[in-house]
Amino acid sequence: MYANWRWQYHLQKCVKAVCTFLVDYYLRSVIILPLCESNREWILDMSKRDYYEVLGLSKSASKDEIKKAYRKLSKQYHPDINKADDAADKFKEIKEAYEVLSDEQKKAHYDQFGHTDPNQGFGGQDFGGFGGFEDIFSSFFGGGGRRRDPNAPRQGADLQYTMTLSFEEAAFGKDTEIEIPREEDCDTCKGSGAKPGTKVENCSHCHGTGQLNVEQNTAFGRIVNRRACHHCQGTGKIIPNKCSTCGGDGKVQKRKKIQVKVPAGIDDGQQLRVTGQGEPGINGGPAGDLYVVFHVRSHEFFERDGDDIYCEMPVTFTQAALGDEIEVPTLHGKVKLKIPAGTQTSTRFRLKGKGVPNVRGYGQGDQHVVVLVVTPKKLTEKQKDLLREFSDISGQGVDEQDDGFFSKVKRAFKDR
Incomplete structure (x- = not known):
């Protein structure tokens, strides 16, 4: 009877130690580390200047005061007028502050939460009781939480272009042509990144999966984790012979001409979205958008x-x-x-x-x-x-x- 009790006691201690180790490992590798990675932007947001401070206003400022402050500062720091090194950054900061404070809904949200997005939280992670112990064990033996597929289609990045208009052009609108630099498929390799006459191959280390099994010996046995293959950067593909034009990227910088219809009545600081004219998509994803930001020159009489x-x-x-x-x-x-x-x-x-x-x-x-x-x-x-x-x-x-x-x-x- 005494021996049986001692055996149960030591078994309970052993199970408790194993569970403690597994939970600690899970918290560190599956939750805390991804949080730090995915919330780097959120952490940086905390260092942003207060939008009211950017425009030199108090929180009780009226809509007209916000508009007047924006107009004054945007003209002062516009890159076409102000040639200081930090003018472009200040202009971008002023524009960002005005876009939030001039919108009643965004302003109310900012007044309550500041730069923090309560809906986003910590990188959108759903803790939900950690999903049970089956999730913990799956992280050790091949599961390992949600990962983004590097070969999945992704939308291209958005682009921004600043257009300067005269007072009359802004009032009546105009049709114009602009030229923007953007990445497009390399003509030499047709976007594959491989030298003409050669092809992209499956990675021999991960056999095209983009993932590697990493074994780790611990006091509790051998643990297997899946990691992105560093040989192919998780894509599952390698390019033995890279294109000499694009260096294997499959993309090159080009200048593209785009027709833009400026609407009549556009005002200083407003922007126009041209759908699908941003950077091309990745892995067949849709292209990003082009945002044309307007700067209207002041008039001597009006x-x-x-x-x-x-x-x-x-x-x-x-x-x-x-x-x-x-x-x-x-x-x-x-x-x-x-x-x-x-x-x-x-x-x-x-x-x-x-x-x-x-x-x-x-x-x-x-x-x-x-x-x-x-x-x-x-x-x-x-x-x-x-x-x-x-x-x-x-x-x-x-x-x-x-x-x-x-x-x-x-x-x-x-x-x-």
């Missing part, structure tokens, strides 16, 4: 806010006092604008439909004309005499209609 256009028009004291009809430049040509008698400086007039077309086709913006009354700086003696006479006839410096404003000013001074 200023844009969304689909509306703003401009300032100077008028003389006489025109403002007596009224007049003036010509105002617009993107669609000159138009007549009636200035009523008694118009004050900074009065705003609206020209319906003279703005920029909405980029999504939802109507057209307006043009806002701000009138600035110009005070003459140089006067002849006759002009001075006439103005003095006008002042004497008026009998007071300010019209009665303005008494309300000035009485408020007087009361404000009395209160202090």
Whole structure:
């Protein structure tokens, strides 16, 4: 009876030790190591600057403040204007911050979680109780968790191209041709990477599987793990005679011409996706996309806010006092604008439909004309005499209609 109890006791200790070792090994090799590998980008994201800090704003900034800050900084650091070494990186950082903070849904998500994606977690790993001990043993004897097939079709990388437009080109759109560098199949080897007249062969080390069995002797016996074959980089294929043109890559850098239709109403910082014009796919996968990012040069007379256009028009004291009809430049040509008698400086007039077309086709913006009354700086003696006479006839410096404003000013001074 005592011997049987001792045997059971030692058996339990042995089983416990084996299980502890297996769980520890499983945690290290199947969970922790893949986490470190797959979450390298996530870890790097933690070092990103705060998007509000990038734009020089507080978290309470309004949508208009975000847009104004982006426009100012994007013009300051645009690579076409700023030739500093870090200008391109700063411009990319500014654009990334604006894309998030200008979108209400993305902004709300960022305000709550920052750069961390709670849905992604740690590399999308599903722990689910570690899947039971059958998963642990399968990692030792040939299973080893999920692995990406190196020969599976994969989508090509996306490309980005920056296009500079004039103010008018952005407003009316244009058809243009751009030339971009991208990887394409080598003409010499037709994308195989092998020298013409030769072929790609199965790897002799892994027999074309891309995986090798690695044996490891432990105190508990021999353990077999599957690892990617380092001779063929897990592809199962080797190229004995590489193509001299591409060096065995099967891809070469080429310049491709692409037709781009710039939509009317495109604004500074917006982008256009051209589907399927990115890098070609891998192993027969689909091509990536091309993103054309637009930089719109500022105009010397017009200023844009969304689909509306703003401009300032100077008028003389006489025109403002007596009224007049003036010509105002617009993107669609000159138009007549009636200035009523008694118009004050900074009065705003609206020209319906003279703005920029909405980029999504939802109507057209307006043009806002701000009138600035110009005070003459140089006067002849006759002009001075006439103005003095006008002042004497008026009998007071300010019209009665303005008494309300000035009485408020007087009361404000009395209160202090």
